[in-house]
Amino acid sequence: MSSVIALTELLESRAMKKIVVALIATTALSSAASAADLAAHYTKAPVAAPITDWTGVYLGVSAGGAWGTNEWSSDETAPYRPGSYNTSGWTAGGIVGANIQVRNTVLGVEFDGNWADVSSSRAIGTPFNGLATNIASIDNKIDWTAHARARLGYSFGNWLPFVAGGAAIAGVHDNLNFIAPTAFNGVAYSGYSNSATRVGFTVGSGIDFKVTPNVIARGEYLYDNFGNTSGRLGPPTFDNQVFTLDTHAVRAALMYKFD
Template sequence: MQQGRILILVDRKRFPAMRNILLSTVALSAMVGSALAADLPSSKAPPVYVAPAPIFSWTGLYIGVEGGGDFRQYKDRLGAVTIDKDAGLIGGVIGYNWQTGGYFGINNLVLGLEGDAAAVLGGSKAFTTNGNPIVNDTFNSNYAAAIRGRIGIPAWDRALLYVAGGVAFGDAKVRTTVGSVTNDRVGYTIGAGVDYAFTPNWIARLEYRYVDLGRENYTNVDFGGRDRLEVTSHQVLGALIYKFGAPETAVVAKY
């Protein structure tokens, strides 16, 4: 019995050490198992690839058709009258845009040069007083054209807000009882508008322009002397434009 008691006491003293050995063995087995599991092929599906959003650029040559309203005003000096004439415009436009992309310290500024020409559609307008013609003189214009520079800032999704200005061309026709006189004129134009690219190549436009074709002298037979006619115009135009060039490109990620 004494020996049994001694053995039991010895086992109790050794038990903590055995417990530590057992726990260490379990921990080591868990680490080995985790390492082996990491080397096994994953059963999870790969992440879904999301293509980066494409970049639209305004750079490129473009052509289009345009049309709208022409609210023209004639001021005659001798007749001391101002005549307002509402007409239509229909024509074409060609131009080139360059998107700076950070040059000159300005990001995405759009610079452009554009030319356009349109026919002025509408009848002649006569001198009147209180709605009644007082002479046979009538005023008319046949065409309107311009060469303009443009500065724009991309906004929203694919919209371009811009201002434009340059040289305007046009004519003024005065018909009298003995004939008619037509003179071509050079003036200036300023305006603003918005372009919207609803596809990578097709662009819609809405624009306002002010045109001043200046003052020119002519012989007014009905009034018996030299006369002077001033022509100005407010134009509201819409256009459908096709932009040439490569399609938009995707964003390339850098690591």
């Protein structure tokens, strides 16, 4: 009887071992299959592109071409207006500005001052003030310009497109010149000459590019409107003269940003 019991226990022990081995093998296979399935479906998360830092103060130089439109009018008995006449020339100067960056949005202020040689002239012809022989000309010249602007840009890495607007200031000469005759009824025509600081507004857009982390190159367009200025001729007519001026400019600049 004891032999039968021992044999039964041996058989049961072997059966249990087989069951345990089978369970272990099944679990291992299931784990391997799950791992393989996870590996097949796992995709590495993309690395976010670094945001270029535009925050800081910068200094630079700029130069470019300018062109625009002048218009002159007079309020003599029959208002005389020759229409528009074009002006053109160049500007060059310095820039100072500062940016603050919030994520990709860049806010800034900028100031520039420029030498300028932008001029034009036009013959008025005859008559003027009722004198058939009175030949005259008008001319205009911009000696310098300056701007105080706010800027709004959006960073695309090393590229920063922007729009800007603010105040425009210029030193302008306006002249009305009489060539012949120089006198009427014994009174000399003094013509009209005015040198003034004209204040108006500017709007524009451009794009900055970081050549290095601290060196920035720029291309931009500006529209400046300087409104009009007026004054009276000397005796004997005292006619009011009005000069209107606006300009366009395309400039390139090179700047250094301080960390």
